[in-house]
Structure formats: structure tokens, C-alpha cells
Amino acid sequence: MAQEITLFDLPSKPPNRSWSYNPWKTRIVLNYKSIPYKTHWIEFPDIAPHFESLGVPPNAQGTPYTVPTIHIPPSPSQPKGEYIVDSxxxxxxxxxxxxxxPLHLDAPQLARAEELWGQALRALMGVFVPDVTRTLLTDRNKEYMKDRIDLKTVVGGDEAWEGAKPVIEAIGLLLKEKGGPFVMGETGKSYYIIFI
Ligand SMILES: N[C@@H](CCC(=O)N[C@@H](CS)C(=O)NCC(=O)O)C(=O)O
Incomplete structure (x- = not known):
């Protein structure tokens, strides 16, 4: 039997669950396309050393090594298999x-959905990061996060929701543009557009 794809994902504290939206983008694509895969759970402090030791090239921009990363098993055309980083x-x-x-990656709405979703997440960071840290992260991941994000510098609560209002309204308009309930109208299986 052909080997499965490996998805690298962040574990939650017990009972272990996939919790982070970035790996979920890939997990949804794999599930949606019924591609067989297995999960390799990897904690934040282990991500860079693991992929560096395997000689995986770092991301050109931003954090050098991130999850989701997938490993495609060896094939005659790629005897070593292939690592692909970034959802x-x-x-x-x-x-x-x-x-x-199909994922409809060439849909005209995609770039706008990506931009708006990114803006919404940045505006709401102070709302979800403290709860994610408290309720979902393992102690090791919590320690790592503490050094990465200074929660005192991000706005939370009502002020964050107020700041996010314009972008949430823009997402609402985009959803209505083709009559909803999805950004492509009735095409409800275009998950990737929603989740990017
Ligand atoms: N644009 C990337 C973002 C991936 C990303 O930022 N992943 C986070 C986990 S949700 C990560 O691996 N961070 C590593 C770190 O902060 O050291 C994607 O969509 O895959």
C-alpha cells in the first residue's frame, strides 16, 4: 500500500486535540479530498530543530519553520519524498x-477573504490568545508562547471587538455578495476560502 502523507500539527494539553487554525486549514483540505494521512504531533519548541535537522528549507518570510508542514512520501519521481511548509x-x-x-483556489473572492480574515485575526488576538493559552496549550507550549507574545501589548475585550467591527462587517458583505451562505454563494464545499 502507498505510504500516507504526514501532517505536522500542534498537540493540545490532554486529551490531545488539534486546536490551531493554521494546521486545521490543511487537515480540512486532506479530509475534504479524502487523502489518507497520519498526524505527527510536534510542540512549538521542537518545530525549528526538527525541520532544520532534516534539511527542510526555511520559510522565505516570517517565522522560519511553521506548522502545518506536510511530508509527501517517496515516489519514483521523488525518491526522498518532499516537505511542504505553509498552508x-x-x-x-x-x-x-x-x-x-476542487478547492476553487482561483476564485476571485479568495484574495479578499484571505486579507479580511487576516485583519480580523490580528484585531481579535487579545480576545482569543489568552483563552487559547489558558485552556488548550501544554505547559511547554505555554512557556514558548509567553516569550513570543506579550499579551500586555494587545488590546482585548470590548475594545478589541469594537476595533474588529469594520472588518467583520466587510466579511459580512463579502458573504452576502453572491447571496450566501458561503463566499461563493451556494458552493458550500469551498472550505479553503473560508478557512484561510
Ligand atoms: N502562513 C502560515 C502560518 C503558519 C503558522 O504561523 N503556524 C504557527 C502555528 S499556528 C507556527 O508554526 N508557529 C511557529 C512558531 O511560532 O515558532 C500558514 O498558513 O501555514
């Missing part, structure tokens, strides 16, 4: 290899 790069690669059912 968008992974989606593009999986769409090329498994085109059906």
Missing part, C-alpha cells in the same frame, strides 16, 4: 496532485 503552499500542491473535489 497555502500545501493547498496548491495538494490541489495539483488531487484536483477532485
Amino acid at each position: 497555502k503552499a500545501i493547498a496548491i500542491a495538494l490541489e495539483a496532485k488531487y484536483p477532485d473535489p
